[in-house]
Amino acid sequence: MFTTPEGKEIFIVDGHTHFWDGSPENQKNIHGKQFIECFYAYHTALSPPEEVWEKAHFEKYSEDDLYNDLFVEGPDDVAIVQSTYLKDFYKNGFNTIERNAGVAKKYPDRFIVNGAFDPRDGEKALEYIHYMKETFDIKGVKLYTAEWNGASKGWNLNDPEAYRCFELCEKLGIRNMHVHKGPTIIPLNKDAFDVHDVDHAATDFQNLNWIVEHCGLPRLDDFCWIAVQETNVYAGLAVALPFIHGRPRYFAEVIAELLFWVGEDNILFGSDYAIWTPQWLVEKFWAFELPDDIKQERGVDLTPEIKEKILGLNAANLYELDVEEHKAKLAKTPVSIAAE
Amino acid sequence: MTGQLHGVSGADTQATHAAEVWQRLEKVCDPELDEPITDMGFVEGVDIDDDHQVSVRFRLPTYWCSANFAYLMASDIRLQVEKLAWVKRARVRLEDHMFDEQVNTGVNEGLSFRQIFADLAPDESLDEIREKFRKKAFQRRQEVVLLGLQGLGFSNEQIVTMTLSEFDAIQFTNDEDIRQKARYCEIIGELGLARQPDDLAFRDYDARPFKAAELGDYLSKLRGVRINMEFSGALCRGLLSTRYKELDRDSDEPTLVDFMLDRVPPARGLES
Structure with a gap:
């Protein structure tokens, strides 16, 4: 729960978090080392200096750290924890669904665990979707189209084998597709940042929600054109939001574009923990006001009501959380007690 | 000797x-x-x-x-x-x-x-990629000078009818406007969009001239292009400095050249 300086309580759903192990012991090769180093560079480049962690801690943090940073020191009420396997880089995977589900089990009602699949695995991908639904009752997945798999150096959301997976997801009620469309690792060919496949998939699967993580940066213009036509397309703010610290004017321009094109009901807060911690992000976001010239130019505003939607209500809708009911549930296990 | x-x-x-x-x-x-x-x-x-x-x-x-x-x-x-x-x-x-x-x-x-x-x-x-980013570079430079002209008080009508020689004579005061004006002139020359003094200084990438009334919408499209490029630029600078912060950049050669090209901050220039 985030309490505003005026004393209002704001329900926070953190749409994008991780519980990873990027430690040297888990690294399989140079790629694993470079991968976590790249994350660490994002962390140090965009965090306020007082929020920067030691590298070893960043590589591997405990369940308690996670819980503390998100819910005790941090403002989150609920966190969506995404799965990213990267088994070619890490011996036990980077953050698998088993690892995420382990911590979620310890703190009921705090986490929503999302799965992941790779359509290029064919039948196995379909079996895996069944497995994740039956074992973890997932409601969403994280999809990483730039990932390599054997001879393939990436895939598109509108590939036929992807469509078979989406059909199954729809059937099983896995409705939230978090698509990584932002700065990417191992981009090799063509324009690895292209977002046009979202357009096809969102048109063809109207019952699924397409959350474009990192709001398509660095292809925000293309993404906005797509999002304006598709009501089931959402923008995840992870990576865009930290600019609020170092380059607030720039952040104002991005959020104004999103409000104008994508709309206030389709934008989701995400800290991308542990790349960034949610407390300072939410504090700064709440205190943030659009400069007058940008407001006028785009004809949009970032009112407290809109901030509240972005910080939690929009994601609660997607994951069918009844906010009042959930607040009551959480009140029974206050964080400081649960943490002991 | x-x-x-x-x-x-x-x-x-x-x-x-x-x-x-x-x-x-x-x-x-x-x-x-x-x-x-x-x-x-x-x-x-x-x-x-x-x-x-x-x-x-x-x-x-x-x-x-x-x-x-x-x-x-x-x-x-x-x-x-x-x-x-x-x-x-x-x-x-x-x-x-x-x-x-x-x-x-x-x-x-x-x-x-x-x-x-x-x-x-x-x-x-890679030709397609090169072409795509050339267009974005053109648009980015164009946005800076268009906004610069608006800032100097030029009307949309004056801007869309401005010739290359008239544009040449404009004196910007802001550093970034000055820098991008030169880069804009360079790229329109390379693209063949304007070469003679009487050519229009502003057209879109496909060489279509503008109507004064369309300029606002066009500029809002260019803003999107700039936002992307700024995002990548800021991220790249941040990541590079983090990645190599442990290295002593001052020891990079060639220091004499850095000095000649005025790359070395004065305090350290004489020592190196």
């Missing part, structure tokens, strides 16, 4: 050559950012041997930066440096990158991107 003089003049030639190479490198841009690789801090060093062979070392903000962009920059480095008449051969050395070996071998042996990555990207041609 003579020996000393000879030594000095040898060092002078070497320094002049190095300065010339750095000036050529300023022409190489990161295609995605439309900023010179020298300004981005990508170039780590220039080595020139007695045989006039030049080697340029460069590095990127992450191990994962797009291989196609890395290849484009590497091949442009080679192309630009070999434009200098005294250069016998230019080689590039991309460091700390997932595909550094492939890119270096490929560019130094004159292979195409498709040849280097035959196994990974058999049907890849």
Whole structure:
């Protein structure tokens, strides 16, 4: 729960978090080392200096750290924890669904665990979707189209084998597709940042929600054109939001574009923990006001009501959380007690 | 005495050559950012041997930066440096990158991107990518000068009818406006969008002139392009400085050239 300086309580759903192990012991090769180093560079480049962690801690943090940073020191009420396997880089995977589900089990009602699949695995991908639904009752997945798999150096959301997976997801009620469309690792060919496949998939699967993580940066213009036509397309703010610290004017321009094109009901807060911690992000976001010239130019505003939607209500809708009911549930296990 | 003089003049030639190479490198841009690789801090060093062979070392903000962009920059480095008449051969050395070996071998042996990555990207041609980012570079530069003109009080009607010679005569005061005005003139010349003094200074990438009433919408489209490029630019600068912060950049050679080109902060310049 985030309490505003005026004393209002704001329900926070953190749409994008991780519980990873990027430690040297888990690294399989140079790629694993470079991968976590790249994350660490994002962390140090965009965090306020007082929020920067030691590298070893960043590589591997405990369940308690996670819980503390998100819910005790941090403002989150609920966190969506995404799965990213990267088994070619890490011996036990980077953050698998088993690892995420382990911590979620310890703190009921705090986490929503999302799965992941790779359509290029064919039948196995379909079996895996069944497995994740039956074992973890997932409601969403994280999809990483730039990932390599054997001879393939990436895939598109509108590939036929992807469509078979989406059909199954729809059937099983896995409705939230978090698509990584932002700065990417191992981009090799063509324009690895292209977002046009979202357009096809969102048109063809109207019952699924397409959350474009990192709001398509660095292809925000293309993404906005797509999002304006598709009501089931959402923008995840992870990576865009930290600019609020170092380059607030720039952040104002991005959020104004999103409000104008994508709309206030389709934008989701995400800290991308542990790349960034949610407390300072939410504090700064709440205190943030659009400069007058940008407001006028785009004809949009970032009112407290809109901030509240972005910080939690929009994601609660997607994951069918009844906010009042959930607040009551959480009140029974206050964080400081649960943490002991 | 003579020996000393000879030594000095040898060092002078070497320094002049190095300065010339750095000036050529300023022409190489990161295609995605439309900023010179020298300004981005990508170039780590220039080595020139007695045989006039030049080697340029460069590095990127992450191990994962797009291989196609890395290849484009590497091949442009080679192309630009070999434009200098005294250069016998230019080689590039991309460091700390997932595909550094492939890119270096490929560019130094004159292979195409498709040849280097035959196994990974058999049907890849970089022309399309180059074209796409050239258009974005054009738009980015154009936005800066259009907004600059509006800032000076020009009406949309005046802007859309402005000729190249009229535009040439404009005196901007803001540094970025001045810089981008020169870069805008360069790119419209290269693209053939305006060459004669009476040509319109402003058209879109497809050479279509504007109507005054459309300029607002057009500018809002350009804003989107700029936001993307700024995002990438800010991210790249941040990541690069984080990645290499442990290195002592002051020890990078060639210090004399840095001094000549006014790259060295005054406090340290004299010591080095």
